[in-house]
Amino acid sequence: MCLVTGSSGGLGRAFCRRLAEDGAVVAAAGRNLERLLPLIDELPPVAASSGAGELEGATHLPVQLDISDPASVEAGVRLVEERLGRVDVLVNNAAAYGDLTRAPFWELPLEEWDRVLATNLRGPLVMSRAVAAGMRERGSGHIVNITSATFWSGSANWAHYVASKGGLIGLTRVMAKELGPFGICVNAVAPGFTLTEASRDLMADAETYGVERGSLKRAQQPEDVVGLVAFLASDDSGFITGQTIIVDGGRQFN
Ligand SMILES: NC(=O)c1ccc[n+]([C@@H]2O[C@H](COP(=O)([O-])OP(=O)(O)OC[C@H]3O[C@@H](n4cnc5c(N)ncnc54)[C@H](OP(=O)(O)O)[C@@H]3O)[C@@H](O)[C@H]2O)c1
Known part of the structure; x- marks a missing residue:
């Protein structure tokens, strides 16, 4: 059973589709339930072989939660665990991204810094804490941080955004160390500029932005990122933890 935050966005929708195609029961989370319903309708139905077992007739679940609000996260994760039994995989994908104030760091309003850090860095921490109890009890689980x-x-x-995503790489390593003894893997995926509604709004030249600097010389689509997320969500990656893998067509090398 996979819980994906930011499921109403371009990358989140693609992750949910792929995980459902691979047979997972998906809990698709976002702040606005209305934005999640069309996705739930288009996901392939849960197959009998999905491992839903004890949850005969389980269906994909839309979940309203705000990752910047710990009480909302608690309530959302509790609902998922009640309805779907457990969370085996958490994909921390939600972030403040398309609506950021852009300014040099010396002009960036501190309220904006706090909002972005509370969402993009504290949000995955709070989400991970909420699912970690069940994962630790069962001695298994995968957390994938975007x-x-x-x-x-x-x-x-973009000081706030870049610092939040750098912090998330550090958090991934610490969580890997702390959850490793319980058999839980924590990894991060670092996409390059990917064509989603949010990124298209950010750049007038989105279709060609950065293409020349990449090795593969084409624009990145959400579908370019889903294979790695599916792999890190599966037991095939069961001896990989604490890693951050760039998916950007060979623009940056790690
Ligand atoms: N697109 C790119 O070029 C790119 C590149 C590198 C990394 N990324 C990362 O990839 C992820 C997805 O990006 P995207 O392009 O798909 O962006 P997006 O369309 O803006 O998606 C962001 C999602 O996060 C949700 N969200 C935002 N704030 C939230 C909050 N406080 N609580 C719960 N959900 C919240 C939004 O849903 P609601 O508004 O409905 O709540 C939305 O579904 C983000 O982590 C982003 O930083 C994107």
Whole structure:
């Protein structure tokens, strides 16, 4: 059973589709339930072989939660565990991204810094704490944190965003160390500039942005990222933990 935050966004939708195609029961989370319903309708139905076992007739679940609000996270994760039994995989994908104030660090309003850090860094921490209790009890689980290749490029005017995603890489390593003894893997995926509604709104030249600097010379689509997330969500990656892997068509090297 996979819980994906930010499921109403371009990357989150693609992750949910792929995980459901691979046979998972998906809990798709976001702040706005209305934005999640079309996705739930289009996901392939839960197969009898999905391992839902004790949850005969389980269906994919839309979940309203705000990752910047710990009480909302607690309530959302409790609902998922009640309805779907457990969380085997958490994909921490939600982030403040498309609506950021852009400014040099010396002009960035501190309220905006706090909002972005509370969402992009504290949010995955709070989400992970909420699912970790069950994972520790069962002695298994996968957490996949979606960070960003901007940590390597250090994009100007994005101090809050880049710092939050760099912090998430550090948090991934600590969580891997602390959850490893319980058989839980924690890894991060760092996409490069990927064509979603949010990123298209950010850049007038989104379709060609950064393409020349990449090795593969084409624009990145959400579907380019799903294979790695599916792998890190599966037991095939069961001896990989604490790692951050860049998916950007060979623009940055780690
Ligand atoms: N697109 C790119 O080029 C790119 C590159 C590198 C990394 N990333 C990362 O990939 C992830 C997804 O990006 P995207 O392009 O798909 O962005 P997006 O469309 O803006 O998706 C972000 C999602 O997060 C949710 N969200 C935002 N704040 C939230 C909060 N406080 N609580 C719960 N949910 C919240 C939004 O849903 P609601 O508004 O409905 O709640 C939305 O579904 C983000 O972590 C982003 O930083 C993106």
